[in-house]
Amino acid sequence: MVHFTRICFRKYGNFVDNLRLFVRGGTGGMGLPRLGGRGGNGGDVWVVATKNMTLKRIKDLYPRKRFIGGTGGNSSVRALKGETGKDSEIFAPVGITVTTDDGRILGHLNAEGDRVLVAKGGTGGSFYSTFEPSKGQTKHIRLDLKLIADIGMVGFPNAGKSSLLTALSNATPQIASYAFTTLKPELGNLRYEDYKQITVADLPGLIEGAHLNKGMGHKFLKHVERTKQLLFVVDVCGFQLASKTPFRAAFEAVQLLTKELELYKEELVLKPAILAVNKMDLPNAEDKLQELKEQLQNPDEYSDGLPDDMIPKNHLTFRHVVPVSAKTGFGIDVLKRCIRESLDEDAVMATKAIHQEKLQALRHQSREHL
Ligand SMILES: Nc1nc2c(ncn2[C@@H]2O[C@H](COP(=O)(O)OP(=O)(O)OP(=O)(O)O)[C@@H](O)[C@H]2O)c(=O)[nH]1
Numbered sequence: 205m206v207h208f209t210r211i212c213f214r215k216y217g218n219f220v221d222n223l224r225l226f227v228r229g230g231t232g233g234m235g236l237p238r239l240g241g242r243g244g245n246g247g248d249v250w251v252v253a254t255k256n257m258t259l260k261r262i263k264d265l266y267p268r269k270r271f272i273g274g275t276g277g278n279s280s281v282r283a284l285k286g287e288t289g290k291d292s293e294i295f296a297p298v299g300i301t302v303t304t305d306d307g308r309i310l311g312h313l314n315a316e317g318d319r320v321l322v323a324k325g326g327t328g329g330s331f332y333s334t335f336e337p338s339k340g341q342t343k344h345i346r347l348d349l350k351l352i353a354d355i356g357m358v359g360f361p362n363a364g365k366s367s368l369l370t371a372l373s374n375a376t377p378q379i380a381s382y383a384f385t386t387l388k389p390e391l392g393n394l395r396y397e398d399y400k401q402i403t404v405a406d407l408p409g410l411i412e413g414a415h416l417n418k419g420m421g422h423k424f425l426k427h428v429e430r431t432k433q434l435l436f437v438v439d440v441c442g443f444q445l446a447s448k449t450p451f452r453a454a455f456e457a458v459q460l461l462t463k464e465l466e467l468y469k470e471e472l473v474l475k476p477a478i479l480a481v482n483k484m485d486l487p488n489a490e491d492k493l494q495e496l497k498e499q500l501q502n503p504d505e506y507s508d509g510l511p512d513d514m515i516p517k518n519h520l521t522f523r524h525v526v527p528v529s530a531k532t533g534f535g536i537d538v539l540k541r542c543i544r545e546s547l548d549e550d551a552v553m554a555t556k557a558i559h560q561e562k563l564q565a566l567r568h569q570s571r572e573h574l
């Protein structure tokens with residue numbers, strides 16, 4: 205256990221997915237009472253989404269984690285209106301939610317160039333404030349990174365998630381025969397012949413009891429929130445984390461994964477999902493696959509062996525159940541196609557919904573004109 209904590213800290217230390225910063229808007233400039241001059245406003249502090257930036261880099265570049273807007277210029281005989289203080293910009297990666305310390309959302313950075321105002325500069329001194337400037341807003345903010353990927357991969361340790369990501373995409377994650385090899389989320393791009401790209405995130409660390417903060421707990425599940433769909437990965441032969449923990453067959457793994465997601469946030473299990481049944485090259489895999497398919501069709505009947513609190517409220521219906529072997533490459537093309545089809549299906553539905561909405565709005569408008 206001690207060993208695990210040490211490795212975990214070392215590797216996880218390179219991946220920062222939340223950061224707390226101090227921000228203060230610049231103070232306004234002094235007004236000039238004699239001539240009724242007005243001081244410039246203090247500069248604001250913004251968080252701006254930029255490519256190729258990470259929270260780790262912000263941490264390294266600004267160890268004091270303080271961002272302060274420029275002070276507004278004083279009003280003078282030559283310039284009755286003082287200059288506005290310089291804005292301070294915190295360049296952050298796309299996928300950030302900016303909140304105050306107490307969790308109030310200030311904004312989201314969903315695309316490059318998005319900006320969130322986090323501290324307003326003070327106003328310059330003028331006739332209305334007896335020429336005294338005001339101070340800028342002061343607060344602590346939190347930058348919370350949620351990876352933006354099309355597909356979020358979930359599975360228990362050793363199921364072969366990283367192997368599958370390698371087989372499907374350009375990613376090169378570490379692969380090994382012990383649990384918790386991957387200690388931070390990994391992204392891979394699936395490329396298609398028509399140049400379409402789909403991003404898949406391997407979200408590690410999920411174990412039975414993660415909702416009780418076992419292992420890495422729910423640390424990475426927040427990244428699933430922004431993925432469009434889920435890719436469950438199970439070992440067709442089942443899984444046992446350690447000799448003293450119970451053996452879990454593939455079907456139980458599916459149920460437990462669903463339960464963990466549900467306990468984190470119920471709406472996560474409403475996302476469309478695909479199931480990849482991995483390690484089909486192992487002996488008896490075909491029989492086990494058939495058994496799993498039968499169990500997935502009658503989940504209530506087969507959930508009997510599990511304690512009540514481990515059975516999900518709603519059983520997932522997978523859009524596709526795809527047998528694969530990340531090792532031999534069996535089924536990888538089929539899985540890639542299913543992922544594409546499933547995302548395309550949703551894109552068509554979304555377009556239709558927008559179209560319907562516009563049509564309804566037009567009908568409503570024309571009725572009002574009559
Ligand atoms: N026989 C067989 N072994 C596989 C297959 N896919 C993965 N493995 C092996 O299973 C072990 C775990 O694979 P990983 O890809 O590291 O599994 P993971 O789910 O990413 O594991 P963690 O990162 O620890 O959560 C490795 O020894 C792989 O070589 C497969 O299709 N067939």
Ligand SMILES: [Mg+2]
Nearest residue numbers: 365366385386
């Ligand atoms: Mg892994």
